[in-house]
Amino acid sequence: MYLLEVAEGHSDQARVAARFLAERCNGHDFPFDMTSGTVPMTPSTCPARGREDSVVSALFSIRPLREDQDFALVKGLYLRADDYVMMESGLAISDVLVADFFSCCPPSRDLSRSVKLGLFRSQDLLAIADLVFSYPNEGDAYLGLMLVARESRGLGIGHRFVEHVIALSRAHGATRLLLAVLDCNVRARAFWEREGFHLLHTLPPACMGKKIHVRHQMAHLIASD
Template sequence: MIRPLFHPADRPAVAAFLDEAADYWLLADGAPPGPQAADDFFTDCPPGCDPAASHRLGIFRDGRLSGLAELSFGFPEPADAYLGLMILAPRIRGLGHGARLLAHVERLAREAHAPVLYLGVIEANPRGRAFWERQGFRPTGITRQDDRNITHRLAKPL
C-alpha cells in the first residue's frame, strides 16, 4: 500500500524507518540520520518549491513503513517535478517495490502536468543510478559537488 504521510501522526513511523534505512545516510552523509531527520522529511524540498504542495509518501509492507518518497513541484523550472528523496528499507530492496513507488510518483507528477521529473543521484551510489537509468532517467549534464558528494541530475520526460 502507498499512501500520503502526515506530520505529526506519521513521524514515529518515519523515524523508525530512517533508523532501519540508515545505510543510505551513512553513504551520503557519513553518519546515520539524526533526531531531526524525521521532522525534516516533512518540510524539506528543493529551492523555490512550496513544502505544502509537496507529496510525502510511504510504501507499507506487512503493516510497516518500508519506503519513503518526497515529490516537489517547481524545480528546476516552475512547471517541473523533482523527486527529492526515494528510499526503500533494505529488507524490500530488489523486489520490485521501487518501480511500483516510482510509478505512483510519476502518476502524481503527470496529474500536476509536469513535463519532466528530475532527481539527483550521488556518485557514491552506483546501484541507485543503475535503478534510475533502468526506469528511463537520463543524465542532464548538470553535476554539483559539495564537501562529501558529487551529485548528478537525471531527468525523465513525462
C-alpha cells in the same frame, strides 16, 4: 502452505514469494486471489500497471505521510535504511533528520507544493519519497528522496513507487521528473537508468552533512495520457 502465508514471513523464501505475487498479479500473468492463494482472479480485478491511485499492487499501498501521525514510522524506516544515510551524509539517525524530511522544501518554494509519500505493506512502512511539484521550473517535478528499507530491496518496490510518482507528477501537470543521484551510488544510478531516466548534467561537488559529493542530475520525460 499458501503463497500468501509464505510471502508474509521474513525468510528468503518469503522475499521470493512476495516478489512473485507482486510482479505476476500486476503483469496479469498467473493471477492469484491474495486472500486465499487458491482462487484465480480475472485480469479485470488485478491492479493495472501504472494506475494513478494509491494501490500499486495487491501487497502494497501508497499514501501521503503526516508528521503528527507518522513521525515514528518514518524514523523507523530511516533506521532500516541507515546504510544510505551513512553513505550520503555520515550522520546518525535522529529526530532532527526525520523532522527535516517533513519540513524540507526547495528555496523559494512553498511546502504545500510538495508531498511526502509512504509505501506500505499493511501497516509496515517499507519506503518513503519526497516529491516537489513545479520545481525547478513550471512543468517539472523533482524527486528529492526515495528511500527503501534494506530488507525490502529487490522486491520490485522501487519500480512500483516510481510508477506512482510519475503518475502523480503527471496529474500535477509535470512533463518531466528530475532527481539527483550520488556519483558513488552506482547501483542507484543503474536503477534509475532502468526506470527510463537519462543524464542531464553533473553537478559540482557539494557538502552533504559530513561528506562531500558529486551528483548527477537525471530526467524522465513524462508522456501525457
